[in-house]
Every structure is written in structure tokens, then in C-alpha cells.
Amino acid sequence: MGRPRTPLLDRARITTTALQLVAEKGEFSVPQIARRLGAQTASVYHHVDGRDGIVELMRERICEAIDTATLTLEPWDAALAAWARSYRAAFAAHPRVIPLLMTSPVRAPKVLEQYERAVGLLLAVGFAAEDVMPALTGLENLVLGSALDLAAPATMWELPDENSTPHLARALAAVGAGRADAAFEVALEGLIAHCRSVLTATGDQPSR
Incomplete structure (x- = not known):
């Protein structure tokens, strides 16, 4: 044969x-x-390389869908926001993998290279080294949490009737089907605004 x-x-x-x-x-x-x-x-x-190696292969496969060209955009905050949106879309396609990846160290060289580029972006525009990982970790928490939110049931609040929770009913009706996307953009805007303030504060520090 x-x-x-x-x-x-x-x-x-x-x-x-x-x-x-x-x-x-x-x-x-x-x-x-x-x-x-x-x-x-x-x-x-x-x-x-065993189960851990397979986890890293899955991480690498998912991260291949992230558009790294977004990190070359200008200004830096537009690049960071575009990267976050692409990152979210890639992981939203595989939401059940997220818990496995969040409890396993990142080892895949191609994925580490992407983090290297994101860190380099922030350092290049003037972020202090100690401010970089809190910003990127916060961004990653936001992205992965939002990717899970996209996989949640369309109706996360089941109201017995509108009379018992009128304010909640009104808010849910107003936001409509775009709740997850709207929530992500609100949180992303807040994180980017914080990063801008951190960068401004770094620039205001006296030189050593």
C-alpha cells in the first residue's frame, strides 16, 4: 500500500x-x-511539545489573524486603537480558547514579536518603560473581555417585565443590538485617554 x-x-x-x-x-x-x-x-x-505546546500553537494561529500593520499607523494612539480592534476580532472568532490562553505563559516567538512591536511603539513616542506593560496589559484585558462579551447571549438581562426594572428596560431598549461594540469603544476610548495622560505626565517630568 x-x-x-x-x-x-x-x-x-x-x-x-x-x-x-x-x-x-x-x-x-x-x-x-x-x-x-x-x-x-x-x-x-x-x-x-505536549499540551502546553498545543496551547501555544493555538495562540499563534489566532494571532496570525491580527493585522500587525495597524501598529505602523500614525499617530500612536490611532495605531494602538486599530491594533486593539483587530486583536479583538481575531479572538472573538475563538472565544472558548481565551480562558486557556489567559492561564498559560506566552511563549510563541511570532506572538512575542507582536508584543515587541507594540512595546516599541509606546517607547518610541516617549512612554516610560515602567508605564508600558500596565498599559498593554490593561488593553489586553479589555480586548479579551470584550471578545468574550461578543460570544455572550444576545439577551444578557432577562427582565420579567418592564415595570419592575423600568430604568434598565429603557437603557437596554436604547442601546439595541450594538451593546457589546458600544461598550468596547467606550472602554477603549477611556484606556487610550489614560495612556495620553500618562504620556503627557512623562513629558512634564524634569530630565535626569
Whole structure:
């Protein structure tokens, strides 16, 4: 019998299968991936560095959808906001993977390179080194939380009747179907405004 034209296992297939399992079940295991691909568990380990390695492959796959060209826009705050929107869109497509990624250190070189570019952007415009990671971590928390919000049920507040919570009913009716997007833009605007104030304060400091 000749060899199959397409290899049974490779890192791309393992990554795709892991993403499918997480989308379906909220979790994955190496034996589950092997079964779905019709392979032995030991064979999967020949291609990846265990479960943690698969998590990083999923992170890398998702981050490939983030438009890094946004980080070259000017001015810097427009670049940061555009990157955040692209980042959110990429992760909104895989919301059930987010809890796995947020509890695992970032190791994938391609992902670290993207952080490097974002850090370089902020340092280049004058942010103090100690202010950079709080800003980026805050941005990431906002992005990932909003990506999860996009995956939430369309109706998050189920009112028994409008009379018992009239103010809430009025506010929900006014915001309509765009609640998640509107909330993200409000929070993003607030974070960017904070970053501007931090940068201004840094510029006001006497030189050493």
C-alpha cells in the first residue's frame, strides 16, 4: 500500500483539531486530538511539545489573524486603537480558547514579536518603560473581555417585565443590538485617554 498523499499528522492539523475540540467542548486533550485524527497519542507528541505546546500553537494561529500593520499607523494612539480592534476580532472568532490562553505563559516567538512591536511603539513616542506593560496589559484585558462579551447571549438581562426594572428596560431598549461594540469603544476610548495622560505626565517630568 502506498503512502497517503497528505500526512496524517502535522502541526497545522493538530492545531486545527485542538481549536475544533475547544470550540465544541471548551477543552482538549492530546488523546482526544489523536483519536480525531486517527493516530496514536504518542505520534502526536512527535510533532508538538505536549499540551502546553498545543496551547501555544493555538495562540499563534489566532494571532496570525491580527493585522500587525495597524501598529505602523500614525499617530500612536490611532495605531494602538486599530491594533486593539483587530486583536479583538481575531479572538472573538475563538472565544472558548481565551480562558486557556489567559492561564498559560506566552511563549510563541511570532506572538512575542507582536508584543515587541507594540512595546516599541509606546517607547518610541516617549512612554516610560515602567508605564508600558500596565498599559498593554490593561488593553489586553479589555480586548479579551470584550471578545468574550461578543460570544455572550444576545439577551444578557432577562427582565420579567418592564415595570419592575423600568430604568434598565429603557437603557437596554436604547442601546439595541450594538451593546457589546458600544461598550468596547467606550472602554477603549477611556484606556487610550489614560495612556495620553500618562504620556503627557512623562513629558512634564524634569530630565535626569
